[in-house]
Amino acid sequence: MGILKEGVMVTLFAMAIVFAGLIVLMILIKFQTRIFSGNKEEVKKENITNSSASHISNASEKVEKTVLKEEDDLELVAAIMATISLYTNMDSSEFVIKSIKRVSGNESNWRRAGLN
Numbered sequence: 358m359g360i361l362k363e364g365v366m367v368t369l370f371a372m373a374i375v376f377a378g379l380i381v382l383m384i385l386i387k388f389q390t391r392i393f394s395g396n397k398e399e400v401k402k403e404n405i406t407n408s409s410a411s412h413i414s415n416a417s418e419k420v421e422k423t424v425l426k427e428e429d430d431l432e433l434v435a436a437i438m439a440t441i442s443l444y445t446n447m448d449s450s451e452f453v454i455k456s457i458k459r460v461s462g463n464e465s466n467w468r469r470a471g472l473n
Contacts, residue, residue: 434454
């Protein structure tokens with residue numbers, strides 16, 4: 358039991374040293390931010406610019422999602438045209454896809470065939 362007690366004491370002592378070191382690092386970082394941040398007005402201006410930048414980035418993300426959806430649609434059309442072209446042995450320039458409609462039902466024929 359004496360060895361176990363010593364092991365526990367060494368472990369607790371080492372953990373205390375690590376946490377003390379982390380606390381010292383935290384205090385140093387806070388101290389440096391206060392020294393190098395300058396005026397509080399500048400910090401507030403940065404916060405305002407950061408919030409406006411986040412609004413701009415949110416708007417740009419919405420535009421990117423729309424563009425990606427259109428690209429996905431174009432990729433879907435290209436995949437359908439390639440499939441029809443291979444199936445019918447015709448060149449893809451010989452036909453035009455006018456519309457694409459989803460077939461009713463959640464399961465595709467491919468899924469149903471795979472389940473059987």
